[in-house]
Amino acid sequence: MKSLEIAQLIDLDDIVKIDKQVIGNNCRCEYIRKAIEEERCIVANDKNLIVGFLIFDTHFFGCSFISLIIVRPTERRKGYATSLIEYFINISPTKKIFSSTNKSNQRMQEVFKANGFIQSGFIENLDEGDPEIIYFKSK
Template identity: 65%
Template sequence: MRDVSIALLNDLEKVVEIDKEVIGNDSRKGYIKKAMEEKRCIVVKERNSITGFLTYNTHFFESSFISLIIVNPLERRKGYATSLLTYFIENAPTFKIFSSTNQSNQTMKEVFKQNGFVQSGYVDNLDEGDPEIIYFRRRIGD
């Protein structure tokens, strides 16, 4: 059974393990730990095993900004990113929700589209030759 909830500190090692598998190192461990301590990290579990996580903040023009959506590579294309987004969209601390992905990331662009996000702009010069596309949607019920 799939369960989505606020991450607990005892989830840290498993979440960092998934992140490390995706990016190749544990350089975001401190960031993830802080997000967990501040209750800004959400995990999705299948049969009590963490399969993915989402982190966010509210520093983007006083709106929610989803900074990471990471799913275990072996568990992708099974709806875990959508489960995380649905939970967040229903429980976001602000009315406006933003996120972003590289223009080249077709998979994530499709996930955003399928979850009601629309393109809201872009930022050049973060990754050379691969603009960061900004996405937007409103919290459910607003």
């Protein structure tokens, strides 16, 4: 049974474990904690197991920005990223929603395209030799 909800502090350890699985360390622990405390983190649960999360903010030129979408590697390609995006779009306090991913991250580019996002530009020099692609969607 899939459910989506605003994360609680009790979820922090499980979310950080997923993040560490993907990036190899827990350097974003405080960032994730702050997002949970500010109710800017959404979790996807399946059978009482957190399988993914999304973090957003609303400080991107007055628009919503999805800053992280992470799904447990063993649970990918099951629709969790799409479910998290759809949930966020429904609760987004702004009409315009942006996000980004590296040019090398083909999987995430496919997720954005499948969810109706369009490319809206590039940012060079964040990751050397791997530009960031900005994506946009309107509610």
